[in-house]
Amino acid sequence: MTDKNPSRSQKALSWMPLAVMAVIAVMDVSAGPGVGLLPLVSLGPAFAGLVGGWRRTALIGVLALLLCVALGLYNGLFAERRGYTAMASVAGVTGVGIAAAVMRSRREAELASVRSIAEVAQRVLLRPVPLTAGPLQLAVSYTSAVAEARIGGDLYEVVASPHGVRVIVGDVQGKGLAAVETAAVVLGAFREAAYDEPDLVGLGERVERSVARELQGERFVTAILAEIRGDQEVVLLNYGHPAPLLVRRDGSAEFPEPPAYALPLGLSAHGADGPRPYRVTFTPGEQLLLYTDGVTEARDQDGRFYPLAERTRLLKDPDVHRALEALREDLVQHAGGPPGDDAAMLLLRYHAHGTGDTGQDTGPAR
Template identity: 35%
Template sequence: MRTCGSAVVAADGGLLGLLGLLVAADVVIPGIDLTGFYGLVPLLASATSSTLVTVVAGFAAVAAAVASGAWDRWFDTGQHVAAGVLVAVQGAVAIYVAVTRRRRERELGRARAVAEVAQRALLPVVPAAVDGIAFAARYLSATAETLVGGDLYEVVTVSGGTRMIIGDVKGKGLPAVRLTTVVLGAFREGAVHYPEIERVAAACARAVSREAGAEDFVTALLVDIEPDGTLRMISAGHPPPILLSGDSARPLAIIEPSPPLGIAEDFTATISSWGLGDRLLLFTDGLIEARDSNRTFFSLEDHFSELAAATLDTVLDALVAHLHGHVGGNLHDDLALLIAERLPAPGRMIAVSGGLPVSAPESAISVGQGE
């Protein structure tokens, strides 16, 4: 905060320094008239500084324009009056721009605060671990001004294990967000009420069919993790998870993939397993379909070795950094990442709140966006 404040003060001082430079050049260099350029200073201030600084710069520019008659020897001439009026008009325009900009910044700030609350409600903070499984997650929106998009993930613990979903809603904007809430609501309810993961997927599909438009659908990957390490997976048009076991990494084959939710109604689970210390990476296609300026896809395989080399949060941060480097910092699609690790021994959930561990019940636990 102190560094930011110093930078603002330096910028404001630079604007007044620019005005002083223009005045000095007008006085020293014979045969030129720079009075009309004084109004550029408040215009620049309106784009970068506060309204108060813009007002000060505007009055200073007008005062300098009036005083310029002393060294240009044109007091009371029509040219002097015209130059003063021009600078005054520029100052007034600058103040109007500054007031409008600050109002829109406040409105954007309020909108972002509302969006952040909505994001927290839609995808709550990831707990560090639950039922012997550690988690971390990241969510990146393709639109810089928004925090909420059409990708989703969730984790729910039940008496027979832990259930995860990651999905991608077709489309963007508020319709995609609405369909995201529909899928998450159906998953949260179905995961608790249905013992079979196939019925949970069917419940999500029915919810999408009720609410989606004729061309809308949701790709999703559902994973049921049993206490003995058995994995039951359903892919509804979604990329398979990556299993990181020791020094090896490979996609887990889905034997009978299904069409996306909203198109398919029946689902068949693929059975697999993971061992103690293994990791499972779930992701949306915003990762593997990201392209650079040469239209080359991001290669997840090139970063497999890094996915088991550090803590879960560090792994995801590094993966996101590689992705930003590949696309030049501009994502063209939303991205959700969820990584899970089977801990050596089952443990009660430890959630992080304000940097301090706190206990939580072992009932249904929602998992969402990481910090």
């Protein structure tokens, strides 16, 4: 269970060192000098070093020393070594706390730098999709399996080419930088070939050759390619990827399956035949959702998979971006947090070209 109010928990942690010292002071006065609670005042700067900066840790350390002196004088401990021992304990813990705070601040600065670099890499690798392309309105969502992460192995791209609007959504086998490198290879090949190849099969073959050449059988990528030319059909080419979700005008849902599933990209060395293209009716007022398996394989606390086909009502919002965001929020709620795998979704909404009349109220194209 994640904290729904992180600022409140951070505020509580920031007050913890002072609260601990106050409790120890009350207990020491109540119990008397014979119990020996005075060295526990060092817990204040110890906690401060874990949750605060070095300046705040030093300040709390000074307050702890003053409290130690006051309690020592009150209990008459400076007539013997106990008072000086307690002060030495507080000073030593304060020094260690300051060192810990400095090291933590440096690590946080390095992590922030890495996240910033990852964010830039994501903008280069996964560019924002256009708001509209041909007869389509588009929206994209990317949910990382790690809450702090900004980039992963799922990929998507939309290219408005002379041969129609061409789309790819894929999922790289593996995680980390190797997956990001593979995604860059796929997207680079797709972006170049999408403009040149008049045929979707030829486009897929060029991407396959690039991936096989670069990866040499070490990794593979499941992917689905789509082409929309404005003739109220979508041509699909499936490389071992989950079938897309097609939402009809009446709200019914279907998952157009390929005639036969082909091997993922990067496995052409096994000699299997490539995928065969198949056509599906796609008319104004209908929506096509391409996604990765992180969506349908997201489990709730009881182990149930995300019921994507039962959530088509969430895509009724006239604004395509709000519709997809509602679906993403429902997915995160189902999983109780970030899903177990990266989850990318690309929503294509077909509107009547030039009029915006979809047969349902979809709002103006943005």
